[in-house]
Amino acid sequence: MLAHQTPPNSHTFPSIIKAATHSCLSIGASLHAQAINRGVLYDPFIQTSLLCMYSQFGDLRNACKVFDEISHPCIVEYNAMLDAYAKNGDVGSACFLLKSMPKRDVVSWTSVISGFAKNGFFGEAIRLFREMMLRDDAKCGFVKPNEATYVSVLSSCANLDERGVLCMGKQIHGYIRRNEARVTVFIGTALIDFYGKVGCLSNAIKVYNQMVVKKSCTWNAIISSLANNGREEQALDTFKKMKEEGLCPNEVTFVAVLTACARAKLLEIGLELFQSMEGEFGLVPLMEHYGCVVDLLARAGLLREASEFIRRMPFEPDA
Helix, strand or coil, X not given: CCCCCCCCCCCCHHHHHHHHCCCCHHHHHHHHHHHHHCCCCCCHHHHHHHHHHHHHCXXXXXXXXXXXXXXXXXXXXXXXXXXXXXXXXXXXXXXXXXXXXCCCCHHHHHHHHHHHHHXXXXXXXXXXXXXXXXXXXXXXXXXXXXXXXXHHHHHHHHHCCCCCHHHHHHHHHHHHHHHCCCCCHHHHHHHHHHHHHCCCHHHHHHHHHHCCCCCHHHHHHHHHHHHCCCCHHHHHHHHHHHHHCCCCCCHHHHHHHHHHXXXXXXXXXXXXXXXXXXXXXCCCCCHHHHHHHHHHHHHXXXXXXXXXXXXXXXXXXXX
């Protein structure tokens, strides 16, 4: 385009900046410079594209610089900056920016809730969700939780070891049933994971059985829930059904089934499954899988074999 002396305009840059996020930061920075030189930097679509690009590369400093140069940010630009803070672990700045926004939508709230959840601040994610739901714009329906909101807050409930999370998770489930036409795959999976982790296996199974569409993540969640709640044999049966349905197990699946084998002391089956990861499914075992096999051997009383297995691992053992 440039070789043919056709000058790019404000419609050109958003697409090529987005493409640069799949390349390297230096190309994105070069496009930023081009936008400045050609006098189109202050187009809101270009500014938002630059915010997203710098966020994707973890360059929070330049993302902040772009945002600070926007005289009157629109809600889309605010949300892009919130996402940049949250993705890069600066949830404090994300929360401060959220409070200072003149107007917030569900994307604004969800970006920060998700940021808290992904950075391990589960209590803060739940508290911010509660704050969102108590506001007038949520009560009147202007701000309504979406799939990402539900998944983030349910994940926070699942991972927070605090009294009251079971009640909170059940309240969220009740809200979903009252206000959503259907439970999506990812909401359903999050509910299964939540109920499984808080020990309400019957609820996890009920959600699973009511789901019409199930993906690998859904099967993983129910297998893990069964394995962690004393239903090891049922977890392995479900694993077989998953394969019969034509779904290919992944690394998460094998953590769940190896955990089931270790807890039920099913030594031979566990070792066979571990071997099948590479041989049958082309999956390279990770530290978590090796840890499950060590646990399997130790629970079977084979401490010497467990020690030898650790010594032969292709990487340094962790704690």
